Amino acid sequence: MRRRTVLAVAGAAALAWGEWLNWRWSRTLVGRTAESGGASEAVVVLGFRNPQATANFINRWRVRAGIRSIAAESARDTRVIFSGGAAGGGATEAQLMADYAKSVLGFDGTVLLEDRSRTTWENITNVAPLLEGVARIRIASQPAHALKARAYLRRQRPDLAERLVRADDYRPGEWMIVKPLLALYGLRTLRGLTAEERKIELSSAAVTEWFPRVGRP
Template identity: 80%
Template sequence: MRRRTGLAIAGVAALAWGEWLNWRWSRGLVGHGGGASEAVVVLGYRNPQSTANLINRWRVRAGIRSIAADGEHGTCVIFSGGATSSGATEAQLMADYAKSVLEFDGTVLLEDQSATTWENITNVIPLLEDVDRIKITSQPAHALKARAYLRRQRPDLAERLVRADDYRPGEWMVVKPLLAVYGLWTLRGLKADERKVLL
């Protein structure tokens, strides 16, 4: 009985820890920017098949829901990701999913040359020059890494970063501890000031 209780407590603690870290990462390196125009950048994930995979479908949904309620027609959604083994690009597969399944009819741009997160940011920068608010959408740790990369490459544009709606309490709850462990590993190269959280 004690063992079961201990395991239950450990399980609850792991879930709470995963939630907390993902919540924290979703708030790193963002401000409260103003202005009328915004861009939502949706980062692609490895996609060997000819349709958007589970992770890319979720990222597209998170990107679409990140559009400000009053800015649907003034928002540009940028899908970023290069070629896959199926021949199509991650960007194109995500855009197809957004349009055909989610029936998104807003402005869409494709960045289809990137193979890494650093390249995602490098290649979307020309598309971000004229917007007031920038949202980067992915799993929270990955999005934080991308925001840090934007800060390194273009600090002036990083000043325009605001929160995307890519963290929701309870969403992906069972796997959030694993995402947290993986996130800690992928973020090990970030500096302390790149982990700032604005509450």
């Protein structure tokens, strides 16, 4: 019985740790650009290697995360940019994600394709010209990957990085069972970030979200 208790506590701690890290990464390197109003925005959805003829599970989730990131008041002024080249000789990740967004999710907004990139650095290099003129920029992917992309935008185009706001790519309980694994993988992929790039500015609202007040009505 004691062993079961220890395993249960360890499992709960691992799940909480995975949630915390993914929550934290989703709020790192995002600016203070106003979230309200009708100003234009861009949502960048980063592709994952996709050798098959349709969008794979990870790319389907990233598309959904990107679409749900669109601010309701700015929907008509939002461009969704799907970014990712081809794995082999098939269709590009960008095209597969766009097809899924339109044919399955019924998305009928403005779509732009960036279909040459093979790395996250290239994703940012190639989408940067498509981000000119928008007031807000959201990057949608798994939280660690999106943070890496925001760090790259900050290095390449600090002027555009000032317009970064959160994407809706973290939700409590979503991917919960695998979040510890995503956290471990994220720690590995984020080793190249500087201490400054890992810094998170926690507002009182963000702290309240993670640690809700006891007795809240």
